[in-house]
Amino acid sequence: MKAYLINLGRSPGRLAAADAALRTAGVAYERVEGVDGRALDAQALRAAANRVRFRLIYGAWPSAGTVGCALSHQAVYRRMLAKDVPLALVFEDDIAIPDPEAFRRTLAAIAQDNDPAVPTAWRLEHRPTDPPMAGEGFWPAKPGVCGACAYAVNLAGARLLARANRAPIVALADDWPRFGRLGLRALTVWPAPCRESGADSTIGKAARPRPPWRVALWRLIRALGRAIDACLIPLTGR
Secondary structure, eight states: EEEEEEEEOOHHHHHHHHHHHHHTTTOOOEEEOOOGGGGGGGHHHHHHHHHHHHHHHHSOOOOOOHHHHHHHHHHHHHHHHHOSSSEEEEETTTTOOOOOOOOHHHHHHHHHHOOOOSSSEOOOOTTTTTTOSSSSSEEEOOTTOOOOSSSEEEHHHHHHHHHHHHHSBOOTTTOHHHHHTTHHHEEEEOOOOOOOOOOOOOOOOOOOOHHHHHHHHHHHHHHHHHHHHHHHHHHHOO
């Protein structure tokens, strides 16, 4: 199975750590130069994102890191489409694979599950905040579940994602439930064979705590924005 590793040129240490993790798991990969959103000037940053649409969906303006991340994953999909790669693994450079044998079993199960005619992505990572599933297998991505550190995607899925979040981007690279509403069969693998390594983010700062009233207001604004976005999807196709 073809594998791609997204890495910023200014992060050789993260590349070395990811390389070690993937080699231990027996994964040969192609490095994809990540898009450094922080290096984009203001004009390029505005052109790379549909700021109004993004604000509707998330209740916040897209950050430089968010834009760079989404563009980086779009670069992977373009490579898949250019070479008609039927099924691929996509990793970010904070990947960790605690149990290589379990990881390999998961890949075999994905190959069996794959239907080339159905756009599908299999999310391979687990975050501490992720809800547990009812049992082993592939489960539809639940609302609020995110993460693009490790996933598999088939060619039909890459084609859908390339269209749904082409520049100017409208969504986070890892908004799997939203891509599901656009026709992607977005699945979570349980138990997840991968996790984030815990390395500090190289694309953004940690969010500051907000007072409760601001959190409540933000949730209301986001709910209204998502309702509007749902109406726009049939009109825009993304």
